[in-house]
Amino acid sequence: MRLYEHESKQLLRRHGVPLPKSALARSAEEAERAAAGLGGPVVLKSQVLTGGRMKAGGVRFASSPAEAKSAAAAILTLPINGQQPAGVLVEERRTIAQEYYAAVTWDTRAKQPVIVFSDMGGIDVEEVAVQHPGHVARVHFSALTPFSDFFAKVAVASTGVSGNELGALTRIVAALARAFLQYDLTLAEINPIGRLDDGSIVALDAHLDMEEEARGTHRALLQELGVPEEDTRQARPPTAFEIAGAAVDASDPRGVAGRVVEFDGNLGLIIGAGGGSLTLFDAIRAAGGKPANYCEIGGNPSVGKAAALTRLVLSKPGVEQIAVMMNVVSNTRVDIMARGVIKGVIEAGHDPAAKIAIFRIPGSWEEEGFAILRRYGVDYVDRSVSMHEAARRAVAKLGAQPGRKR
C-alpha cells in the first residue's frame, strides 16, 4: 500500500529525517495561505500515487502566494496516469548543490532487506547502476537483529562520500532502515536527498510502501496519517463493483468469495483459487474471451457467500453468461459451490442452465455437486477436461449464443 509523499514525510519526520518546511493544501486558496505562511519561493507538488509527476506537469514553482494559488489550481485539476491528485504539497524551495538517492527494500532472493544508496540522485537509479556501477551501493542487513548504523555508513561511504556529509547521510539512511523495519514497509525511498547551498542535508521527496498484510498491525499509525481503512491504494481507486465484492467477502468469515477486479467484458467469472484464478483468467483471454471481472474463491465459502458473489457478477451490466471454474479442489467443496452458484443465478431471476456457460470444479464432494448440476441442467465437466479446455468451451458458447448483438 503506497503512501502519499506528504504521509511518507510525516512518518520520516518522526524518525528524525530532516525535511524542508511544507504544508498540504486541498484547494488553491489553502495553497495560497500555505505559501504565505512559508514565506519566500515555494514548490508545489501533486499528491498522486505514481511516478512521473514532473514530466506530467504535476510539479510547479511559485515565488509569491498569488502564483502559488494559480499553480495549485492547475495541479489540482490535472490527472496524472489516470489519478486525480489527493492534494498539493506546498514546500519551501531551496537551492540544491547535490542530490543523493537512498532506498531500503526487500531482496526476496537473499530474503533480507537491502539498502540502496547513490551519490547520483534525482534520476533513475537503475540507469545509474548500469552507467556508473561504482556510484550505487547495495548493502544487505538482517531483519532478525536490531538495526545498526554501520550498515548505512558502509553503503554511503562506498560511493565515495566522506567528511561531514557521511555523518548526515548515515543518519538519514539509518532512520530510513529503522522506519522500514518498524512499519513493515516494502519500499522506503528518498529520491532525492538534497545537499543545500548552506550545507544542510534534507529529504526532498519520499515514497513509502507498506505491506498490505501489515495494515492491521499499524492501524493506529494509519489513522494518525489520515489513511481511510477502505482506501486500497492500488493503481486506480476501487470501483463500486469491487467495493460490493469486498462487502460480500466480509459478510461471512468462511472462505474467500468476493475478491473481484472489474473489467469490461461480457463473460462473468466465478473462479478460484489464487493460482487457479490467474491461470483461468489467462485461459479465457487466450481463447479470445472477454472477462467481465477477475475473481478469487478460496477456502470453503458458504452457500450464501457463493450465491451473493454470483448475484453481484450477474448484476454487472454487459454480463451475458458466467463461467464457474476452479482447479482440482481439496478444501473447497464442489457441492457447496454448485448450490451457491445455482441459488445466486435463480435469485437474480435467471435459468441456471442458460446463464452458466460452464461449471468446471472437480475435487472434493464432486459427485454430490455434479448431481445438483444435472438436476438444473447445467453444463459441467469433470477433471478429464482441462482448465484451458473448459475456458475455451465457455468462450465458444458465449460466441454462439442466439440473439447476441454483434
Place this chain on the structure above:
Amino acid sequence: MSILVDERTALIIQGITGREAVTMSRELLDYGSRLVGGVTPGRKGREVHGVPVEDTVRAFTERGRIDASIVAVPPAFAADAVLEAIEAGVKLIVVVTERIPRRQVAQFVEYARLHGARIIGPNCLGVISPGKAKVGGVGGAADATRRAFRPGSIGVMSRSGGMTTEIANALSEAGLGVSTAVSIGGDAVIGSTYAELMPLFEADPETRGIAIYSEPGGRAEAELADYLAAHGSRLPVVAFMAGRFMDAMPGMRFGHAGTIVEGRADTAAEKVARMEAAGIAVAERIEDIPLLLAERIEQAQHSDNGGG
C-alpha cells in the same frame, strides 16, 4: 525415494485444535502420515482424532524424534510458533498460515538457517510424497489425494497450493505420477525456493523430471535460471506461467501476496524469456506439461543410451 518426507516422518501440528487443523489431522491420519500429536497452548491433555495435544513443542521433542511440524496458527502467532519449533530442534517446518508480514517471515527463515532447519512456505499447502506421506493440507481428503497424486517420477514445485493438485492430477492422469510435490508458498519471501529444492530432487533417483508452477512477482524464476546455468541438471524442467495478463496492469494486486510486480524483472514475459534461455520448457497449457516432460525424459534417455 522421495524428498523431504516419507512414511517414517514423525510430525506434529502447531495449532492442532483450530477448525481447519482438526480436518487436516483427519486427512493426514487417513493418508497414513505419522501424525504423533499437536500443540495448542492451554489444551494439554486433550486429543484430536486420537492424537495427544500438548502446550509446547518441547513436550514432544523431549519424548522422541519429531521430524516435521506443520504451523497452522493465525498470522499474529505464526512467527512465534515457528521459532518455538526451531528451538525445539525440529528440522522441517511447513508454514501453512497466510498473511504473515514478510519482515516476520524473513526473521524466522534466517533463524531457521542459523539452526539448520528448513522452512516450507508460508502460505502453502505443504509437501507430499505420494503413497508415503503428506505434511500439510495438500490434496485434501485422503481418497481425493490418492486420486490426484499417484506415485511416480515427477518432482512438482508450485507457488500455488491449488495448482499443485491440478498439475499433479494432470501428471497422474498422463501416467507419469509424482515423486514429491512441494507447495512452496505464494508469498514474496519464502523458506524454500525452486533453486533451493533443486539439489534435493537432483539427488533423488526416483525423480526424472521437474514441473513448476510460476507467477509474476519476485525473483525465484531468475534464481532457478541462474542455478541451472551454474550447475546444470540431469532433470528436464517444464514450467507453467500463470498471470500473463498482469503484465499490462502494473500496480494492481491479483492472486497471492507475492505476485505484486515490483520491477521489470518481475513480469511474466520477462520470466518466461529467462526460463527459456536457461533451457526450461514453458508450457502454454496445463495439459502440455506432461507431454513436454514425457518428450524430454525420452530425449534424455536416448542421448544417455547413445552416449553410453
